[in-house]
Structure formats: C-alpha cells, structure tokens
Amino acid sequence: MQLNCELPYSWHTSEWGELEYCIPYDIDNNGNFCCGGYIAVSRRCLVVFESQQKFSWFSLDEWDQVSCEGLVGVGILTYSKKGTSFVLCRFSAKHLPRFSYVAKGINRFMTGDFRKVISHERETVCKKCGRTMHDTQVCPHCEGKRESWKRLFKICRPFVFRFAVIWALMLAAAGISLYMQEWQQQFIDNHLLPAKGTTAHIFLFIGVMTGFTLLAVGINLVKRYLGVSLGSKMSASLRKSLFHKIQSLSLAYHDSRKPGDLMNRVVGDTNQIRVFMENVFTNMFTYVITFLGALVIMLCMSWQLTLISLVFVPSVWILFRVFRKRMRRLYVLSRRRDDKLNSNLQDVLQGIKVVKTFGKEGYEADRFSQSAEGLAQVQEKAELFWAMFNPVIWYLLNLGSTLVLLAGGYKVLQGTDFTVGEMAQFIGYTNMLFGPLGWFTNLPRMILNLRVSLSRIDDVMAQDEELTKADEPCWATVVGEVTFDNVHFGYRAYESVLERVNFTVKPGEAIGLVGRSGSGKSTMINLIMRLYDVSEGHVLVDGVDLRDWDQETYHSQIGVVLQESYLFSGTILDNIRFSKPSASVTDVIAAAKMAGAHDFICKFPDGYNTLVGEKGQRLSGGERQRVAIARAVLTDPKILILDEATSSLDTQSEFMIQKAMERLKKGRTSFAIAHRLSTLKDCDRIFVIDDHTIAEIGSHEELMQRENGIYKGLVEAQLEMHAVRSTDRCEKPTT
Amino acid sequence: MTDQNIVKKEEQLVGDLLETRFLTPRGAIFSQTEGGFLSLAVDGTDYGRVKVIRAFPFTDPARYLSVRQADNEEREIGMIEDLDVFDPDTIGWITRQLEMRYFVPKILKVREIKEEYGYSYWWVETDKGTCRFTCDQNGVTKLSDTRLLISDIDGNRFELADTGGLSAKELRMVDLYM
Numbered sequence: 001m002q003l004n005c006e007l008p009y010s011w012h013t014s015e016w017g018e019l020e021y022c023i024p025y026d027i028d029n030n031g032n033f034c035c036g037g038y039i040a041v042s043r044r045c046l047v048v049f050e051s052q053q054k055f056s057w058f059s060l061d062e063w064d065q066v067s068c069e070g071l072v073g074v075g076i077l078t079y080s081k082k083g084t085s086f087v088l089c090r091f092s093a094k095h096l097p098r099f100s101y102v103a104k105g106i107n108r109f110m111t112g113d114f115r116k117v118i119s120h121e122r123e124t125v126c127k128k129c130g131r132t133m134h135d136t137q138v139c140p141h142c143e144g145k146r147e148s149w150k151r152l153f154k155i156c157r158p159f160v161f162r163f164a165v166i167w168a169l170m171l172a173a174a175g176i177s178l179y180m181q182e183w184q185q186q187f188i189d190n191h192l193l194p195a196k197g198t199t200a201h202i203f204l205f206i207g208v209m210t211g212f213t214l215l216a217v218g219i220n221l222v223k224r225y226l227g228v229s230l231g232s233k234m235s236a237s238l239r240k241s242l243f244h245k246i247q248s249l250s251l252a253y254h255d256s257r258k259p260g261d262l263m264n265r266v267v268g269d270t271n272q273i274r275v276f277m278e279n280v281f282t283n284m285f286t287y288v289i290t291f292l293g294a295l296v297i298m299l300c301m302s303w304q305l306t307l308i309s310l311v312f313v314p315s316v317w318i319l320f321r322v323f324r325k326r327m328r329r330l331y332v333l334s335r336r337r338d339d340k341l342n343s344n345l346q347d348v349l350q351g352i353k354v355v356k357t358f359g360k361e362g363y364e365a366d367r368f369s370q371s372a373e374g375l376a377q378v379q380e381k382a383e384l385f386w387a388m389f390n391p392v393i394w395y396l397l398n399l400g401s402t403l404v405l406l407a408g409g410y411k412v413l414q415g416t417d418f419t420v421g422e423m424a425q426f427i428g429y430t431n432m433l434f435g436p437l438g439w440f441t442n443l444p445r446m447i448l449n450l451r452v453s454l455s456r457i458d459d460v461m462a463q464d465e466e467l468t469k470a471d472e473p474c475w476a477t478v479v480g481e482v483t484f485d486n487v488h489f490g491y492r493a494y495e496s497v498l499e500r501v502n503f504t505v506k507p508g509e510a511i512g513l514v515g516r517s518g519s520g521k522s523t524m525i526n527l528i529m530r531l532y533d534v535s536e537g538h539v540l541v542d543g544v545d546l547r548d549w550d551q552e553t554y555h556s557q558i559g560v561v562l563q564e565s566y567l568f569s570g571t572i573l574d575n576i577r578f579s580k581p582s583a584s585v586t587d588v589i590a591a592a593k594m595a596g597a598h599d600f601i602c603k604f605p606d607g608y609n610t611l612v613g614e615k616g617q618r619l620s621g622g623e624r625q626r627v628a629i630a631r632a633v634l635t636d637p638k639i640l641i642l643d644e645a646t647s648s649l650d651t652q653s654e655f656m657i658q659k660a661m662e663r664l665k666k667g668r669t670s671f672a673i674a675h676r677l678s679t680l681k682d683c684d685r686i687f688v689i690d691d692h693t694i695a696e697i698g699s700h701e702e703l704m705q706r707e708n709g710i711y712k713g714l715v716e717a718q719l720e721m722h723a724v725r726s727t728d729r730c731e732k733p734t735t
Numbered sequence: 736m737t738d739q740n741i742v743k744k745e746e747q748l749v750g751d752l753l754e755t756r757f758l759t760p761r762g763a764i765f766s767q768t769e770g771g772f773l774s775l776a777v778d779g780t781d782y783g784r785v786k787v788i789r790a791f792p793f794t795d796p797a798r799y800l801s802v803r804q805a806d807n808e809e810r811e812i813g814m815i816e817d818l819d820v821f822d823p824d825t826i827g828w829i830t831r832q833l834e835m836r837y838f839v840p841k842i843l844k845v846r847e848i849k850e851e852y853g854y855s856y857w858w859v860e861t862d863k864g865t866c867r868f869t870c871d872q873n874g875v876t877k878l879s880d881t882r883l884l885i886s887d888i889d890g891n892r893f894e895l896a897d898t899g900g901l902s903a904k905e906l907r908m909v910d911l912y913m
C-alpha cells in the first residue's frame with residue numbers, strides 16, 4: 001500500500017525537511033466529499049493541504065501523540081497536545097488503513113525513531129482502470145485477460161488429444177449438416193422433378209438421409225460425451241490443485257478470506273469451467289462452421305437471394321441485443337431472489353428450536369411466503385417474457401424463409417438456372433443461418449463468465465505461500481528448547497501485538513502464559529506453532545529458526561489443544577488417529593488413557609467406533625476436549641501447547657483434565673494458557689504478557705512476592721471473586 | 736479487605752453493568768473541548784473527552800444516545816434518552832459529535848450502476864457530493880421496504896432513504912440489488 005503518493009503541491013524541502021509520507025484525504029471540514037486534500041509529513045512537521053494556497057503547518061515537537069480513529073464509514077486523524085485532542089483531517093473508510101500506517105509512522109518520528117513504516121498490504125484498486133482488486137491479485141480487466149487465457153491454455157494442455165478429437169467431430173457434424181442439403185437438392189432435381197425416379201430411388205433417398213441423420217446423431221452423442229467428460233476431468237483436476245493450494249496457503253491468507261468465498265472457488269468456479277466446456281465449447285465451432293459454411297454456399301448459389309434472406313438477420317440480432325439486458329436482468333433477479341429464499345429457509349431451519357420456543361411459527365411462515373411470492377413474481381415475469389419473445393423471433397425467422405420462397409419461387413418459375421431442388425437447399429441453409437443467431441448473442445456473456453471464474457481461480461493459484469520454505473530444511477527430532485529472540489509481530493503491519501519478546505525455555509520446562517484477554521497469549525502460541533511468521537526477530541526451536549525447519553516434520557512433533565477443539569465427522573478412533581494415521585490401536589488406547597478419555601469412550605455402545613460430528617454421538621465439552629488431548633498426545637509430542645484447553649469446562653471436568661495434564665507435561669516442553677490462574681500454579685515458570693511484551697517472568701511463588709506485581713494483582717482479584725462467590729453460596733441458605 | 740466490603744464492591748460493579756443511568760441537564764454538564772470534541776461532568780465527576788454513540792442509528796437516531804469514555808475500554812457513563820431536553824449549545828455540540836462519528840451520505844440520485852467481474856460499481860449524487868464506490872454481492876441491506884443501507888467493500892456506508900423517490904430508470908438499476 002502506497003504511503004508516499006505524489007504531492008501535487010510544492011513542498012519546501014529546505015524549510016520543512018524531506019517529505020516522508022504523503023497521502024490524500026477526501027472529506028472536508030464541513031463533512032462533504034472533496035478532492036485535492038493531502039496530508040504530508042516530514043520528520044519535523046506535518047502539513048495539511050487543502051489546496052496549493054490553503055494549508056496548515058504543524059510542528060511535530062509540540063504534540064504528544066497522533067492517532068487514527070476509525071468511526072462509522074469515516075475516520076479521523078487527530079493529534080493531542082497537552083492532553084487535548086484536535087482533529088487534523090477526515091477521510092472515508094477506504095483510506096483508513098493508509099492513515100493507520102502513517103499515524104504509526106508519525107508517532108515513531110515523535111519518539112525519535114526514524115525508521116519508516118512500510119506497508120506490505122497491496123493496493124486494492126487497479127491503477128490503470130480503477131476497478132477493484134478486492135479479492136484478486138491483478139486487475140481482472142487489465143491484466144487478467146491475458147493471464148486467464150494463459151491459465152486456460154495451461155489447464156487444457158494435458159487434454160490436447162481429446163480436444164483434437166472433439167474438433168474433428170465438430171467439423172464432421174458441420175460438414176454432414178451442410179452436405180445433407182446438397183444431397184437433398186440432387187435428389188429433388190435428378191429424380192423427383194423429372195418424374196423419372198423409381199420407388200427404389202425414394203428408398204435410397206430415405207435410406208441415405210436416415211444414414212446421415214443417424215451419423216449426425218452419433219457424432220453429436222460422441223462429441224457431447226467427450227465434451228462432458230473433458231469438462232469434468234478439467235474441473236476435477238482444477239479442483240484438486242486448488243484444494244491443494246488452499247491448504248498450503250498460510251493462515252494469514254485464510255484470515256483475510258471468508259471460508260464461503262474459498263468454497264465457492266473450489267466448487268462454483270471450477271463448475272463454471274465444466275459448464276463452459278460442455279455447453280459452449282462443444283457447440284461453438286459447430287455453429288461457427290455451419291454458419292460460415294451455409295453463408296458461403298448460399299453466396300455461391302445466388303447472392304441476390306442471400307441478401308434477401310439476410311434482410312431479417314440484423315433485426316433479429318438487434319432484437320436479441322436490445323432485449324439481452326432485460327433477459328439478463330430477469331435472470332439475475334430470479335437467481336438472487338432464489339438465493340434469498342434459500343437463505344431464509346436455512347436460517348429458519350437452523351433456528352427451528354428458537355422459533356418454536358418463542359411460538360413464532362406464524363411470523364416466520366408469513367416472512368417466508370413473502371419472499372416466496374417475490375420469487376414467484378419474478379419468475380412469472382421471466383416466463384411471460386420468454387413466451388412473448390420466442391414466437392416473435394420465430395415469426396421473423398420464418399418471414400426470412402418466406403421471402404426466400406417468394407423470390408426463389410419467382411426465379412424458378414422464370415426458368416433460369418435455378419431449380420426447385422436448389423431452392424429447397426437454399427431454404428435449408430437459411431434456417432441454418434438463423435439457428436445459431438440467438439446462441440451467438442449469448443456468447444460474450446458466457447465467455448465473460450468463464451473469464452471471471454478463471455481469474456478467481458487464477459488468483460488463488462498465483463498466491464505466494466506467505467510462509468516461505470527453507471532451502472535446506474531441518475528434519476531433526478525436536479528436543480524441546482524454545483527461544484524467542486527479539487520477536488516483533490502484528491497481524492497487520494500497522495498494529496503490533498507483540499514487541500521485543502525475549503526468552504528461552506529449556507527442554508521439559510512447563511510454562512504458563514498469563515495476561516488480560518487480547519494481550520497476545522494466543523498470538524505467541526501461534527508463532528510457536530508457526531501458523532504465522534514473525535515480523536522481526538527469530539523464533540528458534542533447538543537453536544534452529546522455525547523458518548528453517550521442515551514444516552511437516554516440525555508440526556508432527558508438537559501437540560496442540562485449543563479452547564474449542566474441532567472434531568471431524570468420523571469415529572472417535574479416526575479423530576484420535578488424525579495426528580498419526582499409522583498409530584496402532586494400543587497406542588490409541590494409551591493416548592486416550594493419558595488424556596483420561598478411555599473410560600467414557602468405553603462406556604459408549606460403539607466404543608472407539610462411535611461416530612462423532614453431525615450425524616453421530618453428541619460429545620459434551622469435556623469429552624470433546626479429552627478426545628482432542630488424546631489426539632494431541634498420540635504423536636508423543638516434545639512440545640505441548642494448551643490454549644485455554646479447559647476454560648470452557650465445568651470444574652469437575654477441568655479437575656479431571658488437569659490431573660491428566662500433569663502426567664502429560666512430564667518430559668515435554670509445555671506452554672499452557674488458562675483462565676483460572678490456580679491451574680497454572682505448578683508451572684515451572686509463568687510469563688506475564690502486558691503492553692505487547694513479557695512484563696514478568698518467574699515461578700508462582702516468586703511472582704507472588706512482588707509488591708504491586710501484575711500477576712499478584714490478577715491472582716488476588718480472582719481469589720476475591722472466588723471468595724465472594726463462595727461466601728454468597730454459604731450465606732444464602734441462612735438468610 | 737473484609738468479606739463484606741468485597742461483596743459490596745462486586746455488587747456495585749454488577750449494579751453498574753445492569754443499571755441504565757440516564758443523563759439529564761440536571762446532573763450532566765456537557766462542554767466542548769478546545770479541539771472540538773465533547774467533554775462531560777456528571778455530579779461533579781469530570782470524565783474528560785467522551786464519545787457519543789447511537790443505540791439505534793437507523794430507527795431512532797436522535798434518541799437513546801450512549802455516552803462513553805474515550806479510552807480503550809469505552810465504559811458507558813450514561814444514556815441520553817432524548818436530546819431535545821438539553822440546551823441549544825449542548826444539542827449543537829452533541830450533534831456535531833454525531834455528525835463526525837456517523838458519516839452516512841444520503842443518496843439523492845443514482846447516475847449509474849455497472850456490474851463487472853462480480854462487483855457493482857456505483858456512481859451516485861449524495862447530500863455530501865458526488866461519489867463513486869464499489870460493492871460486492873451483499874452490499875445492499877434493506878432497512879425497510881423502501882429504505883436501503885448500502886455498504887461498500889471498504890466499509891463506507893450510504894443510505895437510500897426512499898426508493899419511492901427514484902425515477903423509474905434509477906429504480907430499475909437499484910432493483911437488481913434489493
């Protein structure tokens with residue numbers, strides 16, 4: 001993202017210092033849209049330009065802080081001076097990220113830190129044409145065209161042979177339908193008209209025509225089959241590579257996308273390609289060749305008649321063009337209403353419990369019938385439109401044939417060299433000419449659809465995997481030493497979550513992470529798991545930078561349990577084995593025992609084969625967590641990570657899991673985050689995270705001895721709460 | 736701290752959370768800061784700069800305003816049930832804050848809506864000036880049968896107060912997204 005735009009006004013470098021940041025704002029003091037407003041910053045000062053003449057100059061020395069506040073549909077840049085805030089400028093939401101970065105940069109300048117803030121976020125608007133690149137890397141219009149054809153070519157390459165066969169079949173189909181007319185003409189002129197033909201001739205004619213028709217049907221069948229199978233094969237291979245790619249993309253990428261969007265790309269967009277191959281590609285050349293062939297032959301036969309027959313082509317073409325918008329509108333409208341109806345339905349069915357408990361069936365029924373009616377209205381309109389449009393078109397087309405009949409008949413009667421057979425042939429070609437017309441008007445839209453899908457697929461495929469792979473990855477066995485060396489990290493470059501984090505954890509040490517919610521505990525763990533890469537500094541495991549570890553090797557040696565554990569649909573056995581499919585049943589049982597899960601699993605009628613997930617047994621929160629723990633320890637991980645693994649559980653289950661955990665932590669490096677601080681008491685060391693960094697380190701006893709320590713404060717607050725609750729509970733019966 | 740005290744403290748905390756305190760001209764004294772923001776003192780407690788937030792920005796924009804501290808926690812100080820009971824100065828200051836916070840231009844005229852590559856490109860006249868913006872599939876929310884809220888992909892918002900006031904041509908363009 002550009003933070004140093006070109007300033008259209010003069011800047012006095014000698015007086016104000018080198019220009020460091022320059023960005024536009026678009027809302028003026030009265031709250032109206034404006035253009036030409038710029039904020040320009042040097043190391044010493046900030047200038048708000050309204051225009052060349054009108055600008056305000058500020059010295060950074062006098063300020064305490066600059067901040068960028070995001071409001072509703074608008075943001076403001078403010079500075080504070082002696083505790084009072086002042087507005088510098090206002091801007092619409094699209095400039096918000098830019099201003100956040102610059103505010104961070106200005107604050108750095110004010111503390112004497114002259115490093116420039118660099119934004120790695122990409123621009124979301126195409127510089128050339130202004131179209132959005134919200135979910136694509138390159139502009140779908142300017143760059144995408146070439147790229148998407150290249151991509152299509154690449155996808156097609158493995159199927160070249162099939163393509164060739166389909167091409168040949170298309171040629172054959174076109175040739176046959178063109179030739180059939182020729183043959184018919186010969187029959188009429190040579191056998192029927194002179195009345196010299198015999199019954200044998202008629203049978204021969206019928207036979208040959210039937211033969212041709214059958215051949216054409218056969219060819220079309222094979223062509224269609226090949227097209228369908230080609231489409232499915234292509235979309236399947238695309239789907240596979242997309243899925244592979246999506247899985248290998250970093251979490252940062254997934255954070256920035258809605259899962260539904262990715263799902264649409266894997267399912268919807270690849271399907272679009274299949275549809276194109278099946279319906280469009282296989283017909284395209286047949287139609288083109290038939291159209292051109294018919295036209296050429298007609299011209300050769302009689303250019304005057306050709307012109308007459310074409311009189312209505314422009315009007316049909318124009319009709320299609322004119323009504324295309326309307327057709328499309330109705331089509332889109334009915335599709336959107338249909339979507340809406342579906343999502344309404346889904347909403348109600350998912351919340352059926354709530355609807356029923358509040359007795360709102362009637363209300364929902366009304367709402368549903370409203371949207372159903374909306375859909376019905378649009379569909380009715382669309383059908384009515386087609387019902388009127390189609391006959392008109394057919395009438396026009398037939399009018400063309402009628403004209404040919406008229407002029408041709410006249411010509412035949414005149415007895416010049418135009419025979420009856422030729423006229424029949426000619427009319428046949430006229431019909432061939434009109435057939436594909438309607439289809440051709442749709443072609444641009446179908447190609448556009450294909451290109452949109454291609455560019456959306458291409459976009460995912462072109463993504464860099466943000467986590468780079470090492471050249472010579474480390475495949476070693478993890479021992480368990482974890483070091484943070486001056487780590488800085490933020491999910492977005494302008495918002496740092498962790499700063500200057502330094503520590504070393506010895507193999508086998510048990511660490512507790514403590515801090516307010518939102519302080520960055522989970523973030524630290526995400527870094528240890530290498531779901532994200534650090535912005536600055538290093539995370540080292542056994543002295544090797546995480547970026548130099550082979551990902552799979554490393555991940556297979558750490559075990560993770562999160563607050564909400566996800567179990568895939570399948571059996572409990574499958575779920576535990578997920579981390580190590582090769583594990584023997586005895587290992588699975590041992591892991592389940594360690595996690596305290598064996599007992600309750602055995603009590604299920606289906607034991608380890610109990611199905612979980614949508615269709616299966618509902619596990620309680622505690623049971624679910626214990627299965628997740630078993631899954632985590634099955635691999636005998638050297639580093640164990642527990643992020644609020646027991647926080648959502650009742651005290652009983654937590655106690656059980658806690659017991660299990662104590663056993664598990666032996667001989668492993670462990671990082672645990674817990675709500676209830678008492679559960680971290682036995683950790684070897686506790687890290688307290690505050691204000692983006694580690695504020696306190698020490699064992700429970702050491703930290704409790706610090707006067708005004710953060711940890712001490714937190715523990716006391718929890719004890720108080722606990723005390724209050726228990727006194728409450730004790731007092732109630734007596735009062 | 737004795738148990739009694741702790742109980743009291745917790746009860747007060749919970750009480751603060753549950754109780755709605757309404758600010759009236761009698762207890763609450765608003766003033767404008769030097770920088771054009773709003774500050775508030777209630778019954779002698781000075782809160783410094785405060786934020787004003789609409790509880791019902793669409794259905795009741797002038798009533799039920801939540802006044803909150805300007806720090807990160809944004810704790811509620813109280814609610815204004817009806818702005819009209821305050822003196823004109825205060826009304827002016829608070830309105831200014833609201834106008835600063837809520838930037839939702841009203842669409843007066845739809846010049847063009849173009850759909851390309853899955854996004855719709857809007858070109859509209861608003862009460863704040865001409866504007867072009869881009870929406871994705873779910874940009875338009877129906878606030879009522881005739882009132883639309885349009886959110887673009889950057890997080891800007893626009894209001895179309897009454898679709899009945901549009902020309903037939905404009906309505907046809909907008910209708911696709913309703």
Ligand SMILES: Nc1ncnc2c1ncn2[C@@H]1O[C@H](COP(=O)(O)OP(=O)(O)O)[C@@H](O)[C@H]1O
Nearest residue numbers: 255491497515516517518519520521522523524
């Ligand atoms: N995936 C994410 N993208 C952007 N910001 C995030 C993401 N995850 C967490 N954050 C932000 O980072 C900060 C630290 O979050 P987290 O590490 O989850 O805190 P906690 O200590 O409660 O586990 C929070 O301000 C949170 O909003």
Ligand SMILES: [Mg+2]
Nearest residue numbers: 521522523643
């Ligand atoms: Mg967390």
